Amino acid sequence: MAKQKIVDSNPARRRPYAPFRALTRALGRIIPFRLAVLEDSRWVRLLDALGRPLGVRLTGFDAFTWNGTVYLARRLLDTRAGYLVLRHEAVHLLDQRRLGLAPFLICYLLLPLPLGLTLRALFEWRGYRETLRAYRERDPKLARRRAASVARQFTTGRYLYMWVLGQSIRRWIRRELARLERTNGRPPRGLEALAELSRLAPKGERDLEVPGPDSIID
Ligand SMILES: [Zn+2]
Numbered sequence: 001m002a003k004q005k006i007v008d009s010n011p012a013r014r015r016p017y018a019p020f021r022a023l024t025r026a027l028g029r030i031i032p033f034r035l036a037v038l039e040d041s042r043w044v045r046l047l048d049a050l051g052r053p054l055g056v057r058l059t060g061f062d063a064f065t066w067n068g069t070v071y072l073a074r075r076l077l078d079t080r081a082g083y084l085v086l087r088h089e090a091v092h093l094l095d096q097r098r099l100g101l102a103p104f105l106i107c108y109l110l111l112p113l114p115l116g117l118t119l120r121a122l123f124e125w126r127g128y129r130e131t132l133r134a135y136r137e138r139d140p141k142l143a144r145r146r147a148a149s150v151a152r153q154f155t156t157g158r159y160l161y162m163w164v165l166g167q168s169i170r171r172w173i174r175r176e177l178a179r180l181e182r183t184n185g186r187p188p189r190g191l192e193a194l195a196e197l198s199r200l201a202p203k204g205e206r207d208l209e210v211p212g213p214d215s216i217i218d
Contacts, residue, residue, distance in 0.1 A: 016078035019201040023086055026200060030193050031093050035086075038063065038071040065092035067101050083201060087134040090194060091127040114160070121154055121163035128153070129176055129188055136180050137198055143180070147173045 024035060038044055044058045051057060058064070063072045063085045070089045076082030096104045107119040128150050135143035151170050154163040163169055179188070187194045 017080050017083060020078045020080075020083045020086070022200045023083055023197060026197055027086065027090050027093075030090070030196070031097060032068070033093050034069040036069050036071050037077065038073045040074075041071055044071060063089055065089045065096065067096070068093070080201070084131060084134050087194075087197060088127040088131045090197065091130050091191060092123070094191070094193065095123055095126065116161055116164050118162045120159060121169075124153065124159060124162060125169075125172065126188075126191065130191065130194060132173070132176055133180060133185055133187060133198070134201075136177070136185055138201060138203065140181070143177055147177065 027033065038061065039059055048057050048059055058071075059073075061073065062076060062081075063070060065071070070086065070093065072082060072085065072089075076085055099107070104123075108123055109120065111119045132143050132146075132150065135146050147170070150173055151166060153159060154169045155161065155166045176188075180186075185198055
């Protein structure tokens with residue numbers, strides 16, 4: 001009789017994914033930051049209460065970064081999916097520190113338009129370049145498979161239609177995947193500090209916990 005592997009879906013009993021902790025330590029050496037559980041934050045819960053009439057719910061997100069703190073959904077702590085999300089948030093941490101929080105927010109939310117064609121797309125593109133890099137480190141095929149899902153984050157309501165020109169984002173992704181191949185996974189210009197985050201996770205892992213196509217890596 002073949003042994004069956006039982007997957008325990010209870011995060012409390014699941015074995016922590018060690019590279020997640022290694023990533024928090026390595027990232028902390030690049031930029032000091034705080035990791036908080038999204039659902040435990042009092043102000044997140046307050047904003048959720050205020051946003052309820054508008055249907056806005058921060059606790060529905062996987063993660064977001066604000067003023068040196070990464071708020072991560074509890075289910076992602078110590079997981080492979082959380083590792084990928086944190087690689088993306090690392091870019092927001094760096095960009096918010098470089099620009100300052102207020103200019104970052106004005107650019108992110110309002111310029112040049114609040115939706116359609118936005119600077120938000122530029123900031124998220126920088127984050128998703130790191131996401132693609134992390135996918136590729138796991139498995140180059142995985143990075144190619146996830147390309148369509150990454151493109152959808154830009155053109156759909158997930159980030160309020162931040163870039164409606166789907167063709168251009170798909171072209172950027174193709175070019176980025178080619179660049180990553182050429183440079184053996186080097187971070188793009190301006191994000192060189194993140195180079196040391198490579199190789200924290202073992203190669204060739206099965207992507208059991210990679211969020212689905214409609215899931216957000218914010
Ligand atoms: Zn993001």
